[in-house]
Amino acid sequence: MxxxxxxxxxxxxxxxxxxxxxxxxxxxxxxxxxxxxxxxxxxxxxxxxxxxxxxxxxxxxxxxxxxxxxxxxxxxxxxxxxxxxxxxxxxxxxxxxxxxxxxxxxxxxxxxxxxxxxxxxxxxxxxxxxxxxxxxxxxxxxxxxxxxxxxxxxxxxxxxxxxxxxxxxxxxxxxxxxxxxxxxxxxxxxxxxxxxxxxxxxxxxxxxxxxxxxxxxxxxxxxxxxxxxxxxxxxxxxxxxxxxxxxxxxxxxxxxxxxxxxxxxxxxxxxxxxxxxxxxxxxxxxxxxxxxxxxxxxxxxxxxxxxxxxxxxxxxxxxxxxxxxxSKLMDLLINNVETADGDNKYRTDIGIKSSEQYLDSLILMKGSIADWGDLSVYYGHEEIDAEGMSLEKGEIWPEVIPLEQLDSAKVLQMLKEGYLAVATDKHHQGKVHQLPILVYTEGNTPDLNPTLEQRPFFYLTANGKRLMAVINGNVIRMDGHKNESFWQLIE
Ligand SMILES: [Zn+2]
Structure with a gap:
């Protein structure tokens, strides 16, 4: 005791x-x-x-x-x-x-x-x-x-x-x-x-x-x-x-x-x-x-x-x-999409980063394909499992269209038909827009081949059907679901 x-x-x-x-x-x-x-x-x-x-x-x-x-x-x-x-x-x-x-x-x-x-x-x-x-x-x-x-x-x-x-x-x-x-x-x-x-x-x-x-x-x-x-x-x-x-x-x-x-x-x-x-x-x-x-x-x-x-x-x-x-994040990471180099089909991951540009109070987005190949060690702020999907190149709309005539309904129709870029009048260069398409001025024809360090404008398709368009790094779903608007420069 x-x-x-x-x-x-x-x-x-x-x-x-x-x-x-x-x-x-x-x-x-x-x-x-x-x-x-x-x-x-x-x-x-x-x-x-x-x-x-x-x-x-x-x-x-x-x-x-x-x-x-x-x-x-x-x-x-x-x-x-x-x-x-x-x-x-x-x-x-x-x-x-x-x-x-x-x-x-x-x-x-x-x-x-x-x-x-x-x-x-x-x-x-x-x-x-x-x-x-x-x-x-x-x-x-x-x-x-x-x-x-x-x-x-x-x-x-x-x-x-x-x-x-x-x-x-x-x-x-x-x-x-x-x-x-x-x-x-x-x-x-x-x-x-x-x-x-x-x-x-x-x-x-x-x-x-x-x-x-x-x-x-x-x-x-x-x-x-x-x-x-x-x-x-x-x-x-x-x-x-x-x-x-x-x-x-x-x-x-x-x-x-x-x-x-x-x-x-x-x-x-x-x-x-x-x-x-x-x-x-x-x-x-x-x-x-x-x-x-x-x-x-x-x-x-x-x-x-x-x-x-x-x-x-x-x-x-x-x-x-x-x-x-x-430092393993991308803004958008697309996994396992099928693509082709001529007749040679292969699978790749695509890592996209979007930089910001500032115009007055607006933030403009400018995407680029930051990496390509096996990106299995990376993560995305947004990720798409593209197993079963193919990469498809977009086309350029065949006519010049006045900017006033471009609206989101018309642009969505263009996207559905396979067009990812459209030309407008020269004097609009340097202005901004919120349309989910690449708007450029006559003479600045873009290269829409999706490869490393190129701009991210392409489609993801399945069984020949366009499911999504990637526009400047932003995902636009063809059914219109959950699409966000973003500012881009007219190039
Ligand atoms: Zn610092």
């Missing part, structure tokens, strides 16, 4: 020590995803509703921040646009977050403006517990849109055509100088480096897109883990834990090869625990508005876990267990 009660006391002492030593200042509970979803719904910034916006859209949103934020102009871009920092909080633990150093990577910028609204929310909205944990423990500094010149053109690089993420050391760009100075002046404990990645990243070994990818960047060639990097890894584990509840299997980890010119790697080296977040693709969310919500949720969750030191419960092993990214 005596000895067992001694053991009981010992166990209680150990439990007390292990909990008592955890430097948790507030609640140890993580934030339930549904609560974060509610917060997003309530505080989403309605002024931003698509991915392509310039400094003129965010300038009034920065100017209207209330007394809770201190706004500072850190410098100007090459073309003279301001780069601003917004500072929030009364705590001592410093966190720096910067977005859009690549001008066409705006997902996190949208989420930061949602977060600013949240931080200014009223105390009786049910989220004050989270907000006060952030305000009391943290000093947050945000730099939304580090590359406003790139954002203006929705282009990656700055106006000097330099990739800012290769300018951490050379310091040739005013934007790169601003970011390094912001880090050196503020000396944050944590840094969030917010980017977008292309649509073709999947989670290794699966058909699922890497909707969010993380990295705690290496600070040396040997990719060692010190205390600074280890803390970044642990914060990532918390964000992954949250995401697995809402987008299971859609989180990847970036390759951690050391890049001596990049900001993330250097900021880690300079002593700030640095977290890279890359927003990728989500099925049916080309405008990335759901991914914006996910950014809001994970950044808020991570800040809360830093504020409460809850992140310290996670392990490096849990970070290492996050699957790697791969």
């Amino acid at each position: 005596k000895s067992s009660s001694g053991i009981s006391v010992l166990i209680i002492v150990i439990l007390f020590l292990s909990y008592g030593c955890q430097p948790v200042k507030n609640s140890t509970d993580s934030i339930p995803p549904a609560l974060l979803e509610d917060a997003y719904a309530q505080y989403k910034a309605p002024e931003i509703d698509n991915r392509r916006f310039g400094y003129d859209v965010i300038a009034p949103l920065i100017a209207r921040r209330k007394a809770m934020f201190e706004t500072t102009e850190l410098g100007k871009s090459v073309e003279g646009r301001p780069i601003n920092a917004l500072t929030y909080g009364e705590g001592t633990r410093k966190v720096l977050l910067w977005s859009q150093m690549h001008g066409n990577e705006s997902t996190a910028t949208m989420a930061l403006f949602d977060l600013f609204n949240f931080l200014e929310g009223s105390a009786d909205d049910g989220f004050e517990g989270i907000r006060s944990a952030l305000r009391e423990n943290l000093l947050l500094r945000f730099i939304p849109m580090l590359n406003p010149d790139g954002a203006e053109k929705f282009a990656r690089r700055n106006a000097q055509q330099i990739d800012l993420n290769r300018d951490a050391v050379r310091q040739s760009t005013p934007e790169g100088i601003v970011l390094k100075a912001a880090r050196d002046d503020f000396e944050p404990e944590f840094g969030f480096n917010l980017h977008d990645q292309n649509r073709y990243y999947n989670v290794d070994g699966t058909a699922l897109p890497a909707t969010i990818s993380f990295l705690a960047p290496a600070y040396n060639e040997a990719r060692e883990v010190n205390e600074v990097r280890s803390k970044a890894m642990k914060v990532i584990v918390g964000m992954n834990h949250l995401l697995q509840q809402v987008i299971p299997g859609q989180v990847g980890k970036y390759d951690d090869s050391f890049e001596p010119r990049a900001f993330g790697d250097n900021i880690q080296k300079w002593g700030t625990s640095t977290i890279l977040i890359e927003s990728g693709a989500y099925f049916g969310d080309r405008e990335k508005q759901y991914i914006r919500q996910l950014n809001f949720m994970i950044v808020l969750n991570a800040l809360y876990e830093i504020a409460t030191e809850r992140y310290t419960q996670y392990t490096e092993e849990a970070y290492q267990a996050i699957p790697e990214n791969d």
Whole structure:
């Protein structure tokens, strides 16, 4: 009895020590995803509703921040646009977050403006517990849109055509100088480096897109883990834990090869625990508005876990267990279609990628056949099992037709009869249309042979019947079922 009660006391002492030593200042509970979803719904910034916006859209949103934020102009871009920092909080633990150093990577910028609204929310909205944990423990500094010149053109690089993420050391760009100075002046404990990645990243070994990818960047060639990097890894584990509840299997980890010119790697080296977040693709969310919500949720969750030191419960092993990214997605993957090279019939898979072009607020799609042959290691955002189907080349409509006379009913009739391209008057070149056919101007006669690196315009047939037309990478079903409209250029 005596000895067992001694053991009981010992166990209680150990439990007390292990909990008592955890430097948790507030609640140890993580934030339930549904609560974060509610917060997003309530505080989403309605002024931003698509991915392509310039400094003129965010300038009034920065100017209207209330007394809770201190706004500072850190410098100007090459073309003279301001780069601003917004500072929030009364705590001592410093966190720096910067977005859009690549001008066409705006997902996190949208989420930061949602977060600013949240931080200014009223105390009786049910989220004050989270907000006060952030305000009391943290000093947050945000730099939304580090590359406003790139954002203006929705282009990656700055106006000097330099990739800012290769300018951490050379310091040739005013934007790169601003970011390094912001880090050196503020000396944050944590840094969030917010980017977008292309649509073709999947989670290794699966058909699922890497909707969010993380990295705690290496600070040396040997990719060692010190205390600074280890803390970044642990914060990532918390964000992954949250995401697995809402987008299971859609989180990847970036390759951690050391890049001596990049900001993330250097900021880690300079002593700030640095977290890279890359927003990728989500099925049916080309405008990335759901991914914006996910950014809001994970950044808020991570800040809360830093504020409460809850992140310290996670392990490096849990970070290492996050699957790697791969790059095996196509926009459209057609499997096992029969085709012919002269008399020689064979089967092939066809991988199609669609790039975007921008005209004012419109996104135009331009498809290309990216790969051809055995593509069994690839996956598609959309996949067609073409077993039993044949590839058929389309024809060009024999007459020039005025653009006004082309409508979707007429075009669908043309598609049914075997025509995939039609000429129109010369002066329409460079205009846009939403018809599911290739419209070109006289003299620009297209090549409709479906082969590698050619434009994807062809039919899939079965028993001599045209089932589907692939038009610029988009699938048009001849029965009209589920066809979506999309913008194309008149060539
Ligand atoms: Zn980037």
